[in-house]
Amino acid sequence: QKEVEQNSGPLSVPEGAIASLNCTYSDRGSQSFFWYRQYSGKSPELIMSIYSNGDKEDGRFTAQLNKASQYVSLLIRDSQPSDSATYLCAATGGLGNDMRFGAGTRLTVKP
């Protein structure tokens, strides 16, 4: 069983819509969670980090964490074509320096 799972997509939304990306994790010891964005042929770049249950907002991005359900999500409001990328969910395995990544969800925002 993969430790961090994401819907592989592709997810396609129209410009201006809300994109919802989901992630589940199996290690209950995970304490820190991250969303990275990766454009094709580029390296991952951090969008959001979240450590506590609830919502965390940063501009058009909102991360949601539910530790009881072992579920993390990323909402992108007012989606733009420039948001088209693969989004990687990551969680620390509880060991402090062993981050586990999901396989990523490819998002396409259509003009």
Added chain:
Amino acid sequence: NAGVTQTPKFQVLKTGQSMTLQCAQDMNHNSMYWYRQDPGMGLRLIYYSASEGTTDKGEVPNGYNVSRLNKREFSLRLESAAPSQTSVYFCASSVSPALGETQYFGPGTRLLVL
């Protein structure tokens, strides 16, 4: 301030050849990491170095060795390349290995083993 740099950007090897991937960071970070990324598999940790002078195995260390040359540099060596090691390799660094520390990634090295 270049962040995390990697060389080479692209390499083609024949089975059995050896090579070293270089990584350097100029952010004064203590911790450094090597990942490989394969289609449908996400990023998988090969080795990490929590601080200068220490290295530890990650999820997929077989076939690789690493050296933390100094605080700035962390190299990954393939002693005898195999086609299964065809992948994109990313180096990353963070301030420390503590929970919640952001990892910053280099541009990647694309390796093809024939």
